[in-house]
Amino acid sequence: MRKTLLKASVMSIMMGGFFGLQTTFGQSDPSGKKPITSTYAITNATVFANPSSEGSKATVLIKDGVIKGVGNNLTLPAEAKIIAGDSLFIYPGFIDGASNAGIIKQEPPKRPDNFVSSNPPDEIAGITPWKSAIDQFDISSSQVDDLRKMGFTLTQIIPDGGMLSGKTALVVLGEKNSTNLIKENVALNASLNGARGMYPGTTVGVMAKFRDVYKNTQLTKERQATFASNTGISRPELTPTYMGMMDVIDGKIPVIFNVENDLEVRRALSLQKELGFQLILSGLKEYDNVIDLIKSSGTRVLIQLSVPDDKAIKAQKDDTDESVKAQYARVKEAYDKAIAQAAKLEKAGVAFAFTTSGAKTNDLMKSLRTMIEAGLSEKAALAALTTNPASILGVSRFAGSIETGKMANLVISTGPIFQEESQIKHVVVDGNIFDYEIKEKKKNGANGNGNGSVSIVGTWDYNSQTPAGSSGGKFVISKDGSSYSGTITYQDPSGSGQATSPLKDISLSGSTLSFSFDVNAGGMNLTVSVSGDVSGNSMDGSMNITDFGSFPISATLNPTLIANK
Structure with missing residues (x-):
């Protein structure tokens, strides 16, 4: 099914965030994919070793995919690459109890001729x-x-x-x-x-x-x-x-x-x-x-x-x-x-x-914060992401907490993990460090209603980069009272040129614009979700399509085609 959709150019309308590994590699490695070292020390970070931990300053030493030490007086080997963690917070790597990601x-x-x-x-x-x-x-x-x-x-x-x-x-x-x-x-x-x-x-x-x-x-x-x-x-x-x-x-x-x-x-x-x-x-x-x-x-x-x-x-x-x-x-x-x-x-x-x-991947942390606001304790929320799934899946021996001898799976954030302002900067998986871009969060001056420093009303020219190549089009947003409406054009998956679809659930929260729209691809109805950060007349974000993941999107508000506010 996936290959059929790719041939129908569905990939040309799939957009969203993609972040790669940004590790230092050895110059002698012609593939450019062999790390210089497998030993890392994240120093002086605030470490939450398990859901019951209050968080304390410590260094985490990892080597060959295993946590070799957690504490303040560790002897660091000469080959260790130092990552300054003074302003960072470290949590056990999250465990998904059941997922269809990558499936x-x-x-x-095919039904046989004698099918009953x-x-x-x-x-x-x-x-x-x-x-x-x-x-x-x-x-x-x-x-x-x-x-x-x-x-x-x-x-x-x-x-x-x-x-x-x-x-x-x-x-x-x-x-x-x-x-x-x-x-x-x-x-x-x-x-x-x-x-x-x-x-x-x-x-x-x-x-x-x-x-x-x-x-x-x-x-x-x-x-x-x-x-x-x-x-x-x-x-x-x-x-x-x-x-x-x-x-x-x-x-x-x-x-x-x-x-x-x-x-x-x-x-x-x-x-x-x-x-x-x-x-x-x-x-x-x-x-x-x-x-x-x-x-x-x-x-x-x-x-x-x-x-x-x-x-x-x-x-x-x-x-x-x-x-x-x-x-x-x-x-x-x-x-x-x-x-x-x-x-x-x-x-x-x-x-x-x-x-x-x-569940929608882009909404996972938002959903978690909503549950916490409704009475779930942060301790129970973290347990549901770490020690509880480790127990259910029978992997507590090597996963679910930050301890010497366990697998080096870590989440490293810019602040307490459940705070809305916090962002995940590094994720360590099996000792490999994946780095992610940290964006400065901008606040809207009028409760996200378009009357403050952020405006979304008008005609936007957008472009996306996908494995199928670059594609673009326009989306138009107008406002009636407190409600938004709009349309988007995109390359028709059937190959018949441009297609248009109405925008749904248009929302501006702070500087974050989000909306969705429906696409028919070979008789299959798909819902595409867009979310991006607006700064001035530009937007950078992601477009997510179910079963395909996400790919980058950027857009520019055309100042000569501003809709009525």
Whole structure:
């Protein structure tokens, strides 16, 4: 699918931030990719070794991908490259409990000529427990760069597919010339989503099919044991599905069930209680009503690192009738309930972690700060990014905290990590240092409404640089009262010249302009999100498109084509 979209020139409209490695390399290395040293000392930084740490000044010494020391009186080897950390803050590298970053979308298998929708082959029905996420993973994907830029260093990647898409894998988000694989066959990825136009096509059908596969695998295992120890016994049929399910039956790996709401949580827990497999719930978005159930079951939980969009709430007007005000109140109540859920999990004593699957990478830190403002403690937030996922994934021995002997995975920021003004300057992954550009934050003089020092109203000429080359066009923003509207032109993915799409969710927060628009690419509807920093008549930022990551965009406001303010 990805190659098809590339050929259709979708890449020419994909824009967003991309930051590369900026390490000093040896002059004798003709490839220019071999670092001079693998030993680094980040000196006199404020180090938060774990979520309970208050933060203290210390030096962190790393060598060959391992933390060799943390303290104030370390003896630094001569080959160590010194990084002055006096104004920097160091945290353990973030761990993503479940992610599809870098996973290449799979083409659906072709249906056979004798296809029967009531009894399709397992692969066509989305039942492929033998597949592995590592076979679909591309470390060079811009999605990986985007996630790493947010501080994530280690992730459980989940395969693309249907109700039983295959086995997850644990990888570090490190250098492109490494396999980055820590462990295959970590869990079996499952969902309650059925196949289209065939069995199992409903949630009830998926549950029935899961039972069927599970129990037939148990039966196959028993028959296999009988066949191995007796003569005159018919050979059991060892299908890829049953063989792929064996580790779940044997209790060697859990099933990571993707569930969004309280009803799906109940259904997954019901299957677990009935069949007895290990369970991890992942992707939770609406779970307020089942927090007590989750706690009592002792199930491990990965909640989605996202919150509902608040643009509709911010756009509410005072001069409306009572019925509209009542509707506004219900929307606000639902929003407040959603953003407070993580805090309720903490209060209930449920040690949860985060999953970025299904979340917008550019909004991850904003979502986290929103949860904190709604009552989640910073300690619990950091634990959900570090020690909790390390425990859930069974990697606490070498990840999740800053300790001597652990993997050198670090997040280095310009200030306390959850403060809005703070920016991530370095991310250390497996001992490799990735450097990121620090931009001076500018503040708008009038609450971001376009009346202060930042103006977004007018016609903008934009340009982007993507792997498919340079492309450009215009977007026009106008203002009516407190609301913005606009359009954007871009190269039509079908190759028929320029296309136009209306801008949605236009917002100016401080000096940050953001909006989105929809694109149809070969019958596939894609939503593209743009965010950039405005300074004078220029904007620099990124455009993100789901499943493709992000690429740089810059724009200039044409002073001769200013729209009415």
